[in-house]
Amino acid sequence: MRPGPLVLPDGSAPTAALEVATAHHSAAMLNHSLRAYVWAAALGEAEGVAFDAELLYVAALFHDLGLVPVFDSHTVAFEEAGGHVAAVFAAGPGWTAGRRARLSEVIVRHMWPHVEVSADPEGHLLSRATATEIVGKEADALPADFRAEVLERYPRLDLAERFLACFQAQAARKPGSPAGRAVRSDLAGRMAGNPLDAPA
Template sequence: MRFADIVIPETAATRAALEVATAYCSPALLNHSVRAYLWAAAYGAMNDIAFDAELLYVSSMLHDLGLVKEFDSHTVPFEEAGGHLAWVFGAAAGWPVERRVRASEVIVRHMWDKVDVAEDPEGHLLELSTGLDVSGRRPEAFPVELRAEVLERHPRLGLGEEFVACFRDQAERKPDSLAGRFVRTGFAERVAANVLDR
């Protein structure tokens, strides 16, 4: 698998999702969102996992918008806020209700410990790809050359430090959230040890 083999869907919804992410994310968070899709799509292709590329791309672009100040919620975890945002985005994109719900589910589930690939291939792929990108889980599942090219095209730009700060803020305000649990169980140490930052 090479970078050139990764299929990036070209639809009105994917273009709009990238535009939204570009407008609201920091440069590091934007590159993370792009890499989340690239890792996910590459893993799906390498492992013969059938997935909806448009749904996965849109979900990848929007999955962390609940962390940015304009969409941060003081009442629900950031992934739930992002799921609601995806539902609204899908409505504006003309998606049927079922597809809006799927985008919301994919974003909420990216924070789960594990997502069943048979039940939700897009959620499985986004959970796996964000785990790699943020805390360095399972780098061996991706060819070294692919990792190098993705990181060269979409550099990390201090993502680790930014993410730890965001999660600590979430944990302080929403201690019962998954972000709160992550912080209490060594999140900062896992992020600091990420092989992608070496």
């Protein structure tokens, strides 16, 4: 089934989150974050997973913010750092403490190898969508014409080179982190086979 039209959440929190992500991410990383939301929402829609679109969207925009030098932490993994930044941000739009904690959880869990959908639908969808984005996992579950539409609106640019360099830097400084484990499990080789980076 083809996903519906590309519609992004609106409102004060999504608008402010996009402003923050745009200010701090490169064009390639910003597009990656937007595509992560679109893939996640499309998977949720296709599989009948009920999810909070606003929560998922803000999490997608912030999920890699911990890779940005000004937010990077020498003490914790990048997804934990990004989760903390997102939780602080979400106080501005007036999110409750519980909702801010959920936002942080979703961001941290996007690096887990598996997130149970019944326990955390947004974390489950974002984890799968980011795997699609980076190594092409489940890319064929999305219709070809839909993939082409999304890639035209949000082109990949130099994402592969930027993302791999970020993860290799994280692995060098934080070898015990999920990013470190990903690099040691041939992230570069798995990224090289991503069908989303294949010529059209």
